[in-house]
Amino acid sequence: MNAHRKALKFVRLLPVLSLITSLGACSSLGVKPWERGTLAKPEMALDSQPIVSALDDHVYFSKEASSGGRSFGGGGCGCN
Amino acid sequence: MKHLCQRLAISLLLLGSGHSFAQQQIAAENFDLAHYRGKVVYLDFWASWCTPCRASFPFMAEMAATHDDDLAIVAINVDEHRADAQGFLADYETPFDIVFDPAGKLAGEHQVPGMPTSFLFDRDGQLIGSHVGFRKKDMDKLRDWIAGAVAN
Numbered sequence: 001m002n003a004h005r006k007a008l009k010f011v012r013l014l015p016v017l018s019l020i021t022s023l024g025a026c027s028s029l030g031v032k033p034w035e036r037g038t039l040a041k042p043e044m045a046l047d048s049q050p051i052v053s054a055l056d057d058h059v060y061f062s063k064e065a066s067s068g069g070r071s072f073g074g075g076g077c078g079c080n
Numbered sequence: 081m082k083h084l085c086q087r088l089a090i091s092l093l094l095l096g097s098g099h100s101f102a103q104q105q106i107a108a109e110n111f112d113l114a115h116y117r118g119k120v121v122y123l124d125f126w127a128s129w130c131t132p133c134r135a136s137f138p139f140m141a142e143m144a145a146t147h148d149d150d151l152a153i154v155a156i157n158v159d160e161h162r163a164d165a166q167g168f169l170a171d172y173e174t175p176f177d178i179v180f181d182p183a184g185k186l187a188g189e190h191q192v193p194g195m196p197t198s199f200l201f202d203r204d205g206q207l208i209g210s211h212v213g214f215r216k217k218d219m220d221k222l223r224d225w226i227a228g229a230v231a232n
Binding site for chain 2: 032033034035036037038040041
């Protein structure tokens with residue numbers, strides 16, 4: 001009777017255990033540094049005003065002699 | 081003289097095909113560091129979408145001219161689409177070997193931490209070090225780094 005209850009308990013935990021172990025797949029998320037080609041495209045920037053942002057970026061780059069900090073896909077270059 | 085004739089022949093062939101001067105264009109499967117044994121090797125991972133690479137190419141051409149046969153420069157491209165790489169190459173003189181690694185196999189083997197990354201190998205093929213990124217202010221440091229390896 002006791003062994004039966006223990007077995008049932010284990011069976012109930014099984015879906016939870018399998019969900020937790022499948023989370024291990026998350027360790028392969030993200031792109032490698034050399035795979036950022038598609039992310040580097042301007043259309044991949046998370047931006048609601050691309051034209052305004054582009055003009056602002058140009059002004060910023062001209063004044064600061066540097067760029068970035070906006071929504072790049074990791075920069076796509078050796079900046080970070 | 082033979083070297084000159086070879087280079088002339090290659091450049092004439094490539095000019096005819098609309099490409100700028102390159103020593104060799106190699107597929108990733110055919111690339112072997114051992115081919116360059118006896119020379120200091122400067123391995124550079126680049127891509128058409130990598131903005132600092134636009135500054136690194138003239139630098140590498142300068143290094144090729146300065147160190148000539150002591151230094152072998154290999155520029156490994158990681159673009160998924162060959163057309164992107166060819167578009168980039170059309171803008172620059174490339175007196176060094178270009179390897180195409182669209183699958184990222186070589187990049188994975190070298191565990192490239194960022195783009196661009198350059199690796200320096202000595203004449204025995206042993207890794208001296210690596211350098212991530214390319215900024216104008218790094219150029220002198222890189223020149224000294226390469227010159228130091230060539231002098232050894």
